[in-house]
Amino acid sequence: MTRDLNPATIAAHAAGAVDPQSAGVVPSIQPATTFMRDESYALIRPDNVYSRDHSDTVRMAETVLRELEQAQDTLLFPAGMAAIAAVFRTLRAGDVAVIQSGIYWGTTKWVRDFCARRDVTLHEVDASDLTALQTKCAEQKPALVFIETPSNPWLKIVDIEAAAQATHDAGGILVVDATAATPILMKPLALGADIVMHSATKAINGHSDVLAGVLSTNTPDAKIWDIIKADRHDAGAVLGPFEAWLLIRGMRTLPLRVERMTQNAETLAAFLHGHPMIDDVLYPGLPHHTGHDTASQQMTGFGSLMSVLVKGDASDALRIVGKLKLFLRATSLGGVESLVEHRHTIEPHTGIPENLIRVSVGIEDIDDLIADWTEALG
Numbered sequence: 001m002t003r004d005l006n007p008a009t010i011a012a013h014a015a016g017a018v019d020p021q022s023a024g025v026v027p028s029i030q031p032a033t034t035f036m037r038d039e040s041y042a043l044i045r046p047d048n049v050y051s052r053d054h055s056d057t058v059r060m061a062e063t064v065l066r067e068l069e070q071a072q073d074t075l076l077f078p079a080g081m082a083a084i085a086a087v088f089r090t091l092r093a094g095d096v097a098v099i100q101s102g103i104y105w106g107t108t109k110w111v112r113d114f115c116a117r118r119d120v121t122l123h124e125v126d127a128s129d130l131t132a133l134q135t136k137c138a139e140q141k142p143a144l145v146f147i148e149t150p151s152n153p154w155l156k157i158v159d160i161e162a163a164a165q166a167t168h169d170a171g172g173i174l175v176v177d178a179t180a181a182t183p184i185l186m187k188p189l190a191l192g193a194d195i196v197m198h199s200a201t202k203a204i205n206g207h208s209d210v211l212a213g214v215l216s217t218n219t220p221d222a223k224i225w226d227i228i229k230a231d232r233h234d235a236g237a238v239l240g241p242f243e244a245w246l247l248i249r250g251m252r253t254l255p256l257r258v259e260r261m262t263q264n265a266e267t268l269a270a271f272l273h274g275h276p277m278i279d280d281v282l283y284p285g286l287p288h289h290t291g292h293d294t295a296s297q298q299m300t301g302f303g304s305l306m307s308v309l310v311k312g313d314a315s316d317a318l319r320i321v322g323k324l325k326l327f328l329r330a331t332s333l334g335g336v337e338s339l340v341e342h343r344h345t346i347e348p349h350t351g352i353p354e355n356l357i358r359v360s361v362g363i364e365d366i367d368d369l370i371a372d373w374t375e376a377l378g
């Protein structure tokens, strides 16, 4: 075809992955760890040596993600955290890094520990406050700036274009964790980010049965990308072929799932915002949200993640969470099934309000989801 395909087509066709050997319309899983050479000791398939170097199944999954992201290169990792670690491991003693405050707690905790161990100077800033981010970049000249938008669980929105400008003016590299947006709703690379990261464990896989992470770039010749690539290969932070195969399968419906989840989330957020038992709903799709305008500009939908502040304290939040039947009480987000989480119970030391319920909206029937909340709120 002469024109570029749209995301729903790329995803449904798994970017053309089929099985040439059997003529199956689904690619096979190649679990071999090692690959043969011919009589003259030349590799039979020059790019296949050993599965830590890469595997066909992983390559297929990366192709789908690269095309969806409109990126020039994409690397899969065995977890979102492994992808984040790969980025920070490019830093050296004496370097300065800036991360957004109040983001995914696993990131904050690991980055703090890593930077302390490595003698990297770390600054945390509320990057949704653009002036604060610009000032921090101008003052500290960070080598790396890491933001997460929409952020988890505060749903803060960072202006990616402005963040890229501030980072580049300081001579640094901007990395965006776009997990809550997915490659369907937001294209950080087109907005100036150097690297986009996703926990593919979440909506990209979408079925709560694969742990994976992904990095993509449009500057594959950059030094940082070389280091990341070499480190993944040499240190072996690779995804297994079974996980890659499940990812290919899950991603076939990614645009469809994201569309439904976003619709459901928009309707649920508006319903909860108007409910007398609810204090506030943090969701960028609501017009009163401070990041609504920026989100409207840089996203084509507001995603499926929200946080609900109920009237009352921890016991009121826990009572409501305990009464929900369709929203399963579990961590994580982006799956076909709706989930709720009382983060304060799990992370009481991270400044999460005790009346906050984090909600990941699935693809269920919206009337059933609203009925569940109506009953739980009593």
Ligand SMILES: *Cc1c(COP(=O)(O)O)cnc(C)c1O
Pocket: 079, 080, 081, 082, 104, 106, 107, 148, 152, 177, 179, 180, 199, 200, 201, 202, 211, 212, 213
């Ligand atoms: C889950 C998550 C991560 C970590 O990804 P894993 O696949 O669990 O390692 C990073 N960032 C965000 C925003 C997440 O939601």
